[in-house]
Amino acid sequence: MCEVGEDYREPAPAGPPPPRPCREQKCVKCKEGLPVVVIRAGDAFCRDCFKVFYVHKFRAVLGKNRLVFPGEKVLLAWSGGPSSSSMLWQVLEGLSQDSAKRLRFVPGVVFADEGAACGQSPEDRAKTLAEAKLVLQTVGFPWHIVALEEVFSLPPSVLRCSAREPVGTEGAYKAAVDSFLQQHHVLGEEKQSRPCPQHPQGRAGPPTAGQTEALSRLFNSVKTLTAKEELLQTLRTHLILHVARTHGYSKVMTGDSCTRLAVKLMTSLALGRGAFLAWDTGFSDERHGDVVVVRPMREHTLKEVAFYNRLFAVPSVFTPAVDTKAPEKASIHRLMEAFILRLQAQFPSTVSTVYRTSEKLVKAPRDGCAAGTPGPRCLLCMCVLDVDTADSATAFGAQTSSQLPQTQPPVAEAEAPTVSCCHSGMGRAQHCCRMEADPRACDPRACVTAQLCYGCRVNMKDLVSGGPSPAREQAGAGLGLRLRSPGTSGSSLLQPSLDPLPPYILAEAQLRSQRAEAEQEIQERLLEAEDGARPGATSAEQAHEDGARPGATSAEQEGADGL
Amino acid sequence: MPAPRCASCHKARAALRRPRSGQALCTTCFCASFEAEVLHTVVAGRLLPPGAVVAVGASGGKDSTVLAHVLRELAPRLGISLHLVAVDEGIGGYRDAALAAVRRQAARWELPLTVVAYAELFGGWTMDAVARSTAGSGRSRSCCTFCGVLRRRALEEGARRVGATHVVTGHNADDMAETVLMNFLRGDAGRLARGGGLGSPGEGGALPRCRPLQLASQKEVVLYAHFRRLDYFSEECVYAPEAFRGHARDLLKLLEAARPSAVLDLVHSAERLALAPAARPPPPGACSRCGALASRALCQACALLEGLNRGRPRLAIGKGRRGLDEEGSPREPQPSGPPTSEPIPGF
Numbered sequence: 001m002c003e004v005g006e007d008y009r010e011p012a013p014a015g016p017p018p019p020r021p022c023r024e025q026k027c028v029k030c031k032e033g034l035p036v037v038v039i040r041a042g043d044a045f046c047r048d049c050f051k052v053f054y055v056h057k058f059r060a061v062l063g064k065n066r067l068v069f070p071g072e073k074v075l076l077a078w079s080g081g082p083s084s085s086s087m088l089w090q091v092l093e094g095l096s097q098d099s100a101k102r103l104r105f106v107p108g109v110v111f112a113d114e115g116a117a118c119g120q121s122p123e124d125r126a127k128t129l130a131e132a133k134l135v136l137q138t139v140g141f142p143w144h145i146v147a148l149e150e151v152f153s154l155p156p157s158v159l160r161c162s163a164r165e166p167v168g169t170e171g172a173y174k175a176a177v178d179s180f181l182q183q184h185h186v187l188g189e190e191k192q193s194r195p196c197p198q199h200p201q202g203r204a205g206p207p208t209a210g211q212t213e214a215l216s217r218l219f220n221s222v223k224t225l226t227a228k229e230e231l232l233q234t235l236r237t238h239l240i241l242h243v244a245r246t247h248g249y250s251k252v253m254t255g256d257s258c259t260r261l262a263v264k265l266m267t268s269l270a271l272g273r274g275a276f277l278a279w280d281t282g283f284s285d286e287r288h289g290d291v292v293v294v295r296p297m298r299e300h301t302l303k304e305v306a307f308y309n310r311l312f313a314v315p316s317v318f319t320p321a322v323d324t325k326a327p328e329k330a331s332i333h334r335l336m337e338a339f340i341l342r343l344q345a346q347f348p349s350t351v352s353t354v355y356r357t358s359e360k361l362v363k364a365p366r367d368g369c370a371a372g373t374p375g376p377r378c379l380l381c382m383c384v385l386d387v388d389t390a391d392s393a394t395a396f397g398a399q400t401s402s403q404l405p406q407t408q409p410p411v412a413e414a415e416a417p418t419v420s421c422c423h424s425g426m427g428r429a430q431h432c433c434r435m436e437a438d439p440r441a442c443d444p445r446a447c448v449t450a451q452l453c454y455g456c457r458v459n460m461k462d463l464v465s466g467g468p469s470p471a472r473e474q475a476g477a478g479l480g481l482r483l484r485s486p487g488t489s490g491s492s493l494l495q496p497s498l499d500p501l502p503p504y505i506l507a508e509a510q511l512r513s514q515r516a517e518a519e520q521e522i523q524e525r526l527l528e529a530e531d532g533a534r535p536g537a538t539s540a541e542q543a544h545e546d547g548a549r550p551g552a553t554s555a556e557q558e559g560a561d562g563l
Numbered sequence: 564m565p566a567p568r569c570a571s572c573h574k575a576r577a578a579l580r581r582p583r584s585g586q587a588l589c590t591t592c593f594c595a596s597f598e599a600e601v602l603h604t605v606v607a608g609r610l611l612p613p614g615a616v617v618a619v620g621a622s623g624g625k626d627s628t629v630l631a632h633v634l635r636e637l638a639p640r641l642g643i644s645l646h647l648v649a650v651d652e653g654i655g656g657y658r659d660a661a662l663a664a665v666r667r668q669a670a671r672w673e674l675p676l677t678v679v680a681y682a683e684l685f686g687g688w689t690m691d692a693v694a695r696s697t698a699g700s701g702r703s704r705s706c707c708t709f710c711g712v713l714r715r716r717a718l719e720e721g722a723r724r725v726g727a728t729h730v731v732t733g734h735n736a737d738d739m740a741e742t743v744l745m746n747f748l749r750g751d752a753g754r755l756a757r758g759g760g761l762g763s764p765g766e767g768g769a770l771p772r773c774r775p776l777q778l779a780s781q782k783e784v785v786l787y788a789h790f791r792r793l794d795y796f797s798e799e800c801v802y803a804p805e806a807f808r809g810h811a812r813d814l815l816k817l818l819e820a821a822r823p824s825a826v827l828d829l830v831h832s833a834e835r836l837a838l839a840p841a842a843r844p845p846p847p848g849a850c851s852r853c854g855a856l857a858s859r860a861l862c863q864a865c866a867l868l869e870g871l872n873r874g875r876p877r878l879a880i881g882k883g884r885r886g887l888d889e890e891g892s893p894r895e896p897q898p899s900g901p902p903t904s905e906p907i908p909g910f
Binding site: 224354398 | 778829
């Protein structure tokens with residue numbers, strides 16, 4: 001493959017290619033056992049060496065990053081699939097080993113039943129749940145089974161980033177380990193055995209038919225499979241976060257393998273989430289504040305996981321996903337997965353190359369504009385917003401610029417950058433979200449969209465209600481829906497509606513926009529400084545003025561006063 | 564059913580729907596808005612200040628033709644003057660036909676044209692000769708790697724000859740999207756760190772480069788060329804099927820089918836990538852041989868040519884560039900040079 005820095009041997013190898021592992025070959029590690037599996041590009045391992053290699057990788061990833069403190073409560077997100085089952089098994093074995101090498105945290109397991117989103121019948125769901133319970137009982141950790149329908153009863157606080165405890169330094173980690181070991185000696189062995197084993201904290205009864213119906217309606221109202229997958233992922237994250245917070249877990253471990261993370265990275269690129277790649281695919285993801293998501297399986301390839309599960313009989317449960325049996329071109333996720341796996345077959349270093357590149361990503365805004373406080377966060381994915389002012393010379397600006405030589409009000413997502421819900425300053429002053437000024441134009445959809453990052457906005461465009469209207473055969477299906485804008489091609493307008501969304505999202509959006517309005521009003525009443533900067537303006541507003549004209553703030557003032 | 568009315572002037576019948584927004588526009592309004600958008604990119608990004616002498620990299624292909632045409636329309640408003648610079652890589656059966664198209668354009672638009680040839684600049688090495696030299700090693704020829712690097716040098720040289728202050732190329736949004744996909748697949752953190760913006764400001768003595776068409780999708784470029792009836796050369800380079808960019812291009816086509824805004828989403832992602840400081844290329848100095856911008860003692864063009872001249876073409880492609888006898892430089896070894904090393908589709 002034309003990989004950068006790949007060594008080309010000079011001259012071309014004259015001899016035959018290196019021999020494939022044949023039956024007489026021994027394990028490359030111990031040179032004694034008979035090899036059973038070939039890892040990487042020709043390393044044959046025997047069963048025991050493979051197990052040592054696999055387990056060592058898991059421990060090394062945890063140990064290297066020093067994020068999981070001893071005695072900490074860790075929630076293992078188990079989907080039933082091979083990677084997360086393998087992770088579960090590793091944790092199980094790690095906890096039961098001799099004390100020197102034992103894993104030192106307190107685990108719990110959460111299983112999310114997503115059958116309603118995938119269109120499973122209640123009988124199938126019950127069957128899956130029964131199988132899952134069997135496995136969970138074998139594993140023996142405290143487990144929580146939640147149904148995706150419970151998102152309808154989540155509180156809006158899920159979407160808020162709680163204050164973080166400061167991350168421990170190297171010294172703090174070491175100190176914590178030492179003090180834990182001391183306690184361990186004092187208290188004796190027995191107290192440290194499997195913590196609270198058989199408390200099946202199941203769920204409070206199966207979900208009601210009404211909730212299931214609401215969930216189906218939500219997922220049916222999403223047009224594209226891509227947006228469905230993203231929505232499912234978002235809701236699942238929120239749900240698991242809620243479970244973690246409720247039961248006092250400070251870490252969540254997910255079983256994303258190297259292969260899946262490589263695919264996820266490329267998919268996130270294509271979805272416009274380039275700013276957040278380090279959070280989406282890195283080892284730790286601390287965007288939620290108090291709960292940190294950790295990915296200990298990120299150095300295991302899917303092949304290793306599959307072989308391990310088979311050789312050591314790790315139980316797993318098959319759960320169909322939203323995109324099971326979907327055609328390859330149905331969604332960006334499927335496309336990327338197929339592409340990467342196909343390329344991997346041709347160039348075996350593809351996945352590891354992408355993975356290595358992902359390790360070089362850092363969690364920082366590109367231009368260092370967040371010198372002070374970071375800007376507001378996206379409503380759904382809780383990352384710092386990455387949209388510029390409309391009309392800037394960037395991809396976002398290009399999609400929202402109103403360069404047409406007419407007075408057409410641009411699509412609703414155009415205006416507001418960050419704090420204020422509808423920033424009437426940039427370019428043309430459009431409908432503003434002031435309730436008291438113009439109730440008709442207060443558009444809940446625009447309010448929600450303004451609080452989303454770029455990627456989430458694109459996904460939200462696919463959320464419509466009802467069926468498609470007859471004149472919708474647009475060349476670009478990803479267009480923003482035109483809300484109440486006259487002068488379109490005379491087609492009947494789709495009524496986009498946010499009703500299907502779970503109430504906690506809408507409530508939080510409402511709260512944020514009200515807070516932003518209140519802040520805006522306060523800002524207007526403050527006296528302006530000489531250079532037009534507002535005293536007490538958030539750094540986000542300041543940062544967004546670098547591309548804006550200096551007259552923008554006064555225009556905003558005028559626009560506000562003109563109501 | 565008859566075509567709907569143009570959404571902008573409401574008078575003429577619409578001739579197309581913009582791929583970006585699905586708006587129905589007539590020919591005139593579409594061309595006007597395309598030009599307005601390019602103008603906006605240049606102005607908002609402060610790419611070409613008034614009084615600039617701009618060298619337009621012209622290959623005869625659709626992108627550079629559209630670029631030259633639009634810039635010529637906008638030149639009075641921006642206060643710039645244009646020169647066409649064409650690069651002759653010496654690819655038989657392809658470049659000569661393309662150059663003929665460039666000459667016709669220069670004559671029609673009355674723009675001065677300068678042709679810079681590889682054979683003249685690089686000691687007789689044409690791309691065909693490079694391809695023959697790299698053909699024997701059993702792996703892919705990677706002649707596109709050579710072509711990209713050498714073409715940048717040639718363009719820079721041509722721009723200097725006409726006394727230009729800025730260099731513009733016709734990369735469109737699809738190119739940028741393919742580039743970021745490709746750089747991730749190849750693991751090229753250095754280029755990822757460098758790319759994504761609107762161009763390079765011209766560090767260390769190199770001329771500032773920019774891409775005014777960067778936010779225009781390829782479909783719109785083609786439509787614009789069609790409506791304005793521009794004469795361009797539309798065939799693919801004979802070596803193009805071997806380039807790695809082909810994989811990225813196929814992927815982009817599929818992504819666009821699944822989600823039409825995928826191209827701009829990728830450009831947005833590329834703009835927002837944050838790479839570790841260690842991955843970023845070091846501040847460049849000057850090549851010890853030719854004086855051009857370089858991150859190491861030798862610029863990539865000189866390094867590649869050195870390899871070719873020694874009969875070991877892959878000398879400069881690979882880890883560490885051993886054997887080049889470079890005097891130890893204090894800078895960390897990183898490949899220098901242009902944003903991409905893969906062929907630019909007919910700029």
